[in-house]
Amino acid sequence: MRRLGKNGPTTFDLGLGCMGMSQFYGPGDDTESLRTINRALDLGVNLLDTADMYGPYTNEELIGRVLRTRREEVLVATKFGNVKDDTGRVVRVDGTPEYVRRACEGSLRRLGVDVIDIYCQHRVDRNTPIEETWGALAELVAEGKVRYLAISEAAEDTVRRAHAVHPVAAVQTEFSLFSRDPQRGLLRALDDLGIGFIAYAPLGRGLLSGRYDADARFPDDDFRSGLPRFTGENLRRNAATVRGIRELADRRGLTVAQLALAWVLAQGPDIVPIPGTKTVGRLEENIAAADVRLTDEELALLDGIAPVGAAAGDRYPDMSGVDI
Incomplete structure (x- = not known):
């Protein structure tokens, strides 16, 4: 179990990213x-991550079907x-x-709950001062509609300004062996502030699943078909990096x-990855990682194979909407 910062909730070591169940990675199977x-x-995972835009709306409704009977087992995190x-x-x-208020009411209704455990600002609105957004979020906490607040893809200065209005429980940003930008300073700042970190796409949107090689192709309804890291020379270079990681995984008897x-x-200790999957088999494979301990030598080897900045290609075709 891990705690998201000094003011946040306690979670299992890994959460479950539910986005792909409803959108972005091909057809879903409810x-x-x-x-x-x-x-x-059943395995002890308690953090379920969603957003109103996934579907849109249908992913929250899907999770709501589970919450009808298992609400007390879940930390439900959604975004607006x-x-x-x-x-x-x-x-x-x-x-x-x-x-903010209208979006929250919609999420509460679709999830079928009286309170959202973690309510996250999905992206920073550059036309609205962060203090205004977080003032509204603080009101939702005071009214008992939200328990904890989070922010996604926010720069250190933005996080500090939000935190001055109301404690930030967690920052959610892409983080993996292929996306190590948070290590350039953000993680250190969060540690100083006592803020937790939720790592989305910890498997590099599948690059680190071990399923794809340099010849992989994605259908039009899979949004990776338009991501720079999954095309042409970028994909070939990234696949070569994965081969190096696989050698260590094979030696350890891991995927x-x-x-x-x-x-x-x-x-x-307060970093919680939320790998997404649509199948029980992949879920069980991912959860088994909670029992894996890497040596200092193995961590150093991975730093050499996939150092900061090693990934070929940007995370998104247009990075202008990312505040870091």
């Missing part, structure tokens, strides 16, 4: 997704701020106080995914 979520809870049009395209980021997750867990 029946298998529900089996996967329930199996995660990315606004989609009728076609499902993100058209703006909204952090205005009016939108690439288990080794990659164990590396994230080793980076700090």
Whole structure:
């Protein structure tokens, strides 16, 4: 078990990212997704991560079906701020106080709960001062509609400003052997502030699952088909890095995914990765990483194979919406 910072909740070592069950990674299967979520809870996982934009809305509704009977076992984390049009395209980021309240009410209704455990600002609204957004969030906490607050993809200065308005329980940002930017200073700042860290895409959106090589191709309904790291020369270079990681995994009797997750867990006691999956088999493989301990020598070897900045290609085609 881990605690998200000095003011946050206690979670299992790993959470479950539920996004891919409803969008982005090809067609979903609600029946298998529900089996996967329930199996995660059976294994002790308590943090379920979603957002109103996933679907949109249908992912929260999916989790809501589980919460009807297992609410006391779950720390439900959802996010707001990315606004989609009728076609499902993100058209703006909204952090205005009016939108914060409206989004929260919608999430409460879809999840079927009276209180959201962790409510996260999905992206920073550059047109609304962070103090206004977090003032509205603080009101939701005071009203008992939200327990803890978090922010995603925020720069250190933005986090400090938000934290001055209301304690930030956790910052959520992409973090893996392929996405090590938080180690450039953000993680150190969070440690100083007593803020936890939720690592999304800890398997590099599948690059570190061990399933894809340089010849991998993704269908149009899989958003990785448009991500720089999954195309052309970038994919070939990244696949070569994975081969180096696989050699160590094989020596330890681990899968690439288990080794990659164990590396994230080793980076700090209040870092909680939330690998996403749609199947029970992959879930059980990922959860087994909680029992893996890496030696200093193995961590040093991984630093050499995949140092900060080693990934070829940006995380997104357009990085302008990321505040770090």
